Amino acid sequence: MRIGVADTTFARVNMGKFAIDELKKHGSVVIERYTVPGVKDLPVACKKLFEEYKCDICMALGMPGGKEKDRMCAHEASTGLIQCQLMTNRHIIEVFVHEDEAADDSELAWLAEQRAREHAVNVIKLMRPGTLEREAGSGQRQGFSDAGAARQ
Numbered sequence: 204m205r206i207g208v209a210d211t212t213f214a215r216v217n218m219g220k221f222a223i224d225e226l227k228k229h230g231s232v233v234i235e236r237y238t239v240p241g242v243k244d245l246p247v248a249c250k251k252l253f254e255e256y257k258c259d260i261c262m263a264l265g266m267p268g269g270k271e272k273d274r275m276c277a278h279e280a281s282t283g284l285i286q287c288q289l290m291t292n293r294h295i296i297e298v299f300v301h302e303d304e305a306a307d308d309s310e311l312a313w314l315a316e317q318r319a320r321e322h323a324v325n326v327i328k329l330m331r332p333g334t335l336e337r338e339a340g341s342g343q344r345q346g347f348s349d350a351g352a353a354r355q
């Protein structure tokens with residue numbers, strides 16, 4: 204399996220490094236890393252990872268800032284990532300951490316590492332058909348605690 208890892212220099216945590224470290228723990232994978240300046244550069248990075256680097260699935264890791272204009276940029280980047288998935292018929296697992304999700308730098312560093320690692324595990328599971336089905340409806344979250352299934 205070839206996994207593309209696209210990440211950014213804008214992020215304040217080396218999210219790609221943690222994703223790659225986690226992916227390597229879960230079986231034999233070939234990893235192609237492509238680092239770009241910011242989140243809006245991630246869609247084309249993923250497209251190139253699919254078309255030129257022959258990846259089967261990609262992770263797109265980014266850390267938008269906490270202001271309204273950053274939220275807009277993140278939304279635009281997400282739209283590009285969705286478009287890329289539809290163009291290539293391949294999954295891109297978006298791993299964004301908004302800077303204002305964390306109370307301080309140390310929580311931000313923890314959250315970014317944890318979310319990158321947990322989504323890396325999702326990538327491995329997604330590539331093994333039937334695996335995620337076992338977790339359907341279980342309220343999984345990445346980073347902070349799982350929400351859990353709703354009780355009736």
Ligand SMILES: Cc1nc2c(=O)[nH]c(=O)nc-2n(C[C@H](O)[C@H](O)[C@H](O)CO)c1C
Pocket residue numbers: 297298299300301304318343344345346347
């Ligand atoms: C961008 C983003 N991504 C994720 C994610 O990949 N996984 C996750 O569990 N939570 C994410 N969040 C935060 C959620 O929107 C929500 O605020 C928290 O999970 C708290 O319920 C956000 C804001």
